[in-house]
Amino acid sequence: MKLCKGEIPAALTIGGSDSGGGAGIQSDLKTFAAVGVYGTSAITSVTVQNTLGVMDIWDVDVSIIRRQIKAVAEDIGVDAAKTGMLHTTEIIEAVVEEISLWGFPTVVDPLMKPKGGASLMTPGALVTFKEKLIPLAKVVTPNRQEAERLSGVKVRTLKDAEEAAEEISRLGVEAVVIKGGHIDTPEESVDLLYEDSQVKTYRLPRLDSKLTHGAGCSFSAAITGLLAKGFDIKEAVERAKRIVFDAIRHGFDVGKGYGSVNPLAELHLKSEKYAVIMALEEALEKLNTRDEFFELMPEVRMNFVYALPRAIDIKEVAGFPGRITFDGKQLASVSRPRFGVSTHVAKTIITVMKSFPDIRSALNIKYERDLVDASVKLGLNVLNYDRRLEPEKIRRTEGASIPWGVEQALKELDLRPDIIFHLGDIGKEPMITVLAETPREVLKKVVKVLKNR
Known part of the structure; x- marks a missing residue:
């Protein structure tokens, strides 16, 4: 019929x-x-x-x-x-x-x-x-x-x-x-x-x-x-x-x-993807409203990521293609945020989400000791790991370093993380990663830290 x-x-x-x-x-x-x-x-x-x-x-x-x-x-x-x-x-x-x-x-x-x-x-x-x-x-x-x-x-x-x-x-x-x-x-x-x-x-x-x-x-x-x-x-x-x-x-x-x-998950995810992209675009605009944000740029540049709910793969994490850079006037990216374009920061958030599924956003910024001290003074949960202790097998495995490091940091203190940092290693720049439920909450933490540094 x-x-x-x-x-x-x-x-x-x-x-x-x-x-x-x-x-x-x-x-x-x-x-x-x-x-x-x-x-x-x-x-x-x-x-x-x-x-x-x-x-x-x-x-x-x-x-x-x-x-x-x-x-x-x-x-x-x-x-x-x-x-x-x-x-x-x-x-x-x-x-x-x-x-x-x-x-x-x-x-x-x-x-x-x-x-x-x-x-x-x-x-x-x-x-x-x-x-x-x-x-x-x-x-x-x-x-x-x-x-x-x-x-x-x-x-x-x-x-x-x-x-x-x-x-x-x-x-x-x-x-x-x-x-x-x-x-x-x-x-x-x-x-x-x-x-x-x-x-x-x-x-x-x-x-x-x-x-x-x-x-x-x-x-x-x-x-x-x-x-x-x-x-x-x-x-x-x-x-x-x-x-x-x-x-x-x-x-x-x-x-x-x-x-x-x-x-209806497939339909909900399509809607959620749009919301994730919009949130990251808004976050980049906010980054350009304060001059001190420009000073947080690491040598490897920064990326701002936001994952879909229950993400298990970096393809389900949106970020900025080519990372965010400073063009002399403002922070900028080569194009709009897309899914699957971030590796290091995306792997950080995927690893964190295994223990804390609601922490879905992260921003990497330049390491400075006073930023870490300000975070501790604010009562934020600050975790760290030592890249020098990375096992040789992990070093030789492509893409394994970040998950290993984040897992070590989470095991060490067993706390819900606000900040994860490391002091680098030979050829590896020291880095701070700020974590929160949304990009907006990440920025709020960064602002608080900057005010108290």
């Missing part, structure tokens, strides 16, 4: 409601919005649920489920749909009949057991699920445990996942994606796509996070939305994996159990 040409694509989620807002149709609708499709829903069950688990389930009458699907398909249209929680045999059979009637491409997310609490599929429903729903699916997206139940194959490794995917494909589905969150690949999360007897893997770093509630729902919803927009399965899976990776990294730490993913 297609929309009129030129209209926004529409995607339908058929599944359960999560009162905690992290999974189910709530997660699906957020994800549809994130990928740029119009989201609609047909609720199959209402769950009593939070971050700790599912406490109770109330199933919607199958006639109401049918009418919800019909109402959406007749009026708005369905470019692609997904199924989530289908609790009973009767619900599965009703959904199968509606999918067959309307003929929209469907992604099947075989929800069986949440992280905690009641089962999302009654024991007798699995046979109907395998025999009637999966053959209608364009894509099915089981995790390791679900793949084992659907295939009968014990899944521990990627080779096992490939065997399970091949077995599931024999049920008639066009493509199988086995999610790698629970597969034994310690450094990476590897999703496996089996399509047309071919295997493709999708790899991203494994995240150590409890903000994973709704990750599976968001993944299948992202695939659905992208299929609705005309992406092929391989492209849809690749983009969906990145969306969920960001959704976990920037998830919501709510509740007492597993926090929720943030399907």
